[in-house]
Amino acid sequence: MSIATTNPATEQVLKTFEAMSTEQIDAAIERADLAYHQLRETTVDQRAQWMNTVADLLEEDRDEIARIMTQEMGKTYVAAQAEVTKCASACRFYADRAPSFLADQPADASAVKATRAFIRYQPIGVVLAVMPWNFPLWQVLRFAAPALMAGNTGLLKHASNVPQTALLLEDVFRRAGFPEGAFTTVLVGSEAVDRILSDPRVRAATLTGSEPAGRSIAQIAGRELKKTVLELGGSDPFVVMPSADVDRAAEVATTARCQNNGQSCIAAKRFIVHTDVFDAFAEKFAANMAALRVGDPMDPGTDVGPLASQRGRDEVHAQVRDAVDNGATVLCGGELPTGDGWYYPPTVVTDLTPEMRMWREEVFGPVAGLYRVSSYEEAIEVANGTSFGLGSNAWTRDEAEQERFAVDLDAGNVFINGMTTSFPELPFGGVKNSGYGRELSELGMREFCNTKTVWVGEGVASAGAGAHAE
Numbered sequence: 001m002s003i004a005t006t007n008p009a010t011e012q013v014l015k016t017f018e019a020m021s022t023e024q025i026d027a028a029i030e031r032a033d034l035a036y037h038q039l040r041e042t043t044v045d046q047r048a049q050w051m052n053t054v055a056d057l058l059e060e061d062r063d064e065i066a067r068i069m070t071q072e073m074g075k076t077y078v079a080a081q082a083e084v085t086k087c088a089s090a091c092r093f094y095a096d097r098a099p100s101f102l103a104d105q106p107a108d109a110s111a112v113k114a115t116r117a118f119i120r121y122q123p124i125g126v127v128l129a130v131m132p133w134n135f136p137l138w139q140v141l142r143f144a145a146p147a148l149m150a151g152n153t154g155l156l157k158h159a160s161n162v163p164q165t166a167l168l169l170e171d172v173f174r175r176a177g178f179p180e181g182a183f184t185t186v187l188v189g190s191e192a193v194d195r196i197l198s199d200p201r202v203r204a205a206t207l208t209g210s211e212p213a214g215r216s217i218a219q220i221a222g223r224e225l226k227k228t229v230l231e232l233g234g235s236d237p238f239v240v241m242p243s244a245d246v247d248r249a250a251e252v253a254t255t256a257r258c259q260n261n262g263q264s265c266i267a268a269k270r271f272i273v274h275t276d277v278f279d280a281f282a283e284k285f286a287a288n289m290a291a292l293r294v295g296d297p298m299d300p301g302t303d304v305g306p307l308a309s310q311r312g313r314d315e316v317h318a319q320v321r322d323a324v325d326n327g328a329t330v331l332c333g334g335e336l337p338t339g340d341g342w343y344y345p346p347t348v349v350t351d352l353t354p355e356m357r358m359w360r361e362e363v364f365g366p367v368a369g370l371y372r373v374s375s376y377e378e379a380i381e382v383a384n385g386t387s388f389g390l391g392s393n394a395w396t397r398d399e400a401e402q403e404r405f406a407v408d409l410d411a412g413n414v415f416i417n418g419m420t421t422s423f424p425e426l427p428f429g430g431v432k433n434s435g436y437g438r439e440l441s442e443l444g445m446r447e448f449c450n451t452k453t454v455w456v457g458e459g460v461a462s463a464g465a466g467a468h469a470e
């Protein structure tokens with residue numbers, strides 16, 4: 001795919017970019033490696049000062065950054081502004097918390113026959129970040145803020161449709177004072193990833209993207225014995241039980257499905273509703289979805305902008321058509337609009353069966369699948385009946401049931417009476433084919449640290465393999 005900014009609202013190509021040559025890629029890796037050796041010698045306080053400046057710059061430039069994001073991938077300008085603000089607060093969070101997250105962690109020295117024993121968190125080097133277009137700033141910052149605060153450096157291979165966002169990120173880190181090369185954008189296609197990750201100076205990779213992209217990175221990293229964190233797709237369930245506040249659930253369901261024009265890995269996609277409240281929920285949900293305003297993403301009155309690409313919209317429509325052709329019922333939407341822009345109407349489809357694509361695949365657009373179930377057990381079976389396991393949502397006011405959902409939902413995140421979202425304070429990631437490893441919180445920071453055991457003794461032979469057998 002060529003590297004270009006194409007406005008999804010107009011289908012106009014606004015700017016194109018040349019992919020970097022292999023010499024330029026090698027030079028970028030070299031700069032990132034040199035910067036790593038510099039950065040690891042800096043104090044966490046110094047890095048915190050730079051990271052707080054990143055936050056300041058993002059806030060100062062918020063509107064311009066948001067405009068570029070909207071132009072590149074179609075999210076509403078209002079959502080883009082909120083994304084920039086969230087990134088700034090994540091930078092401040094890591095600037096503030098890194099000293100405690102990275103502090104030596106004492107262990108029980110006497111239990112291991114030491115005079116002192118502790119865990120030390122040290123950086124590991126250059127980390128390759130392969131990032132998607134859907135949250136073009138947030139997905140990058142939530143890797144970069146903890147990674148750079150830990151003393152690593154980042155090489156960003158961003159999605160080919162958000163090159164301007166990628167370049168402005170590099171510029172922000174440079175202007176904030178981080179050493180040259182601490183955060184570098186490489187404008188390359190996905191074919192360059194093997195070469196970059198195979199380079200001995202690159203120590204690890206993080207990817208947010210599709211399942212095939214995750215498998216491909218994991219394969220290269222496996223061959224090269226390098227650490228990876230993978231955050232892949234999701235087909236999140238949103239379960240509504242009889243004790244739920246149905247009006248509120250239908251409202252939040254609409255936001256949960258259509259956030260980011262329906263293009264989020266943690267958007268709720270499968271709405272699994274107990275038969276006692278099914279009709280009431282379905283009516284309200286379909287009415288809310290149909291009432292959303294679809295249109296120009298720069299207009300503050302717009303709820304849903306265009307999808308990011310023609311290919312993405314064609315795929316969503318093909319999934320809906322497949323369901324309809326096989327007997328599903330459309331409660332609202334489902335028709336491809338005419339005119340410029342890759343718009344798709346908020347759509348609710350019910351009467352789904354396991355042979356339909358919508359039953360088993362992630363739908364990356366504002367399309368909800370609605371399922372009727374008649375018991376808790378059936379709700380769990382449908383909710384977990386997917387190869388994904390990223391987010392999940394359950395609506396119930398019954399406390400015992402809340403606890404059961406927290407245990408039984410097979411996902412990295414369980415949100416009760418709310419919608420799945422990410423916070424710098426909480427770990428974020430999936431199970432099953434949604435990937436592995438965690439982003440955010442102290443766990444996200446430590447994914448790219450050498451968790452080093454330090455044992456200090458008095459020279460006696462107590463630490464060998466047989467020590468515990470004594």
Ligand SMILES: O=CCCCC(=O)O
Pocket residue numbers: 134135138263264265266421422
């Ligand atoms: O596609 C993944 C979306 C993550 C959005 C978030 O972190 O809020």
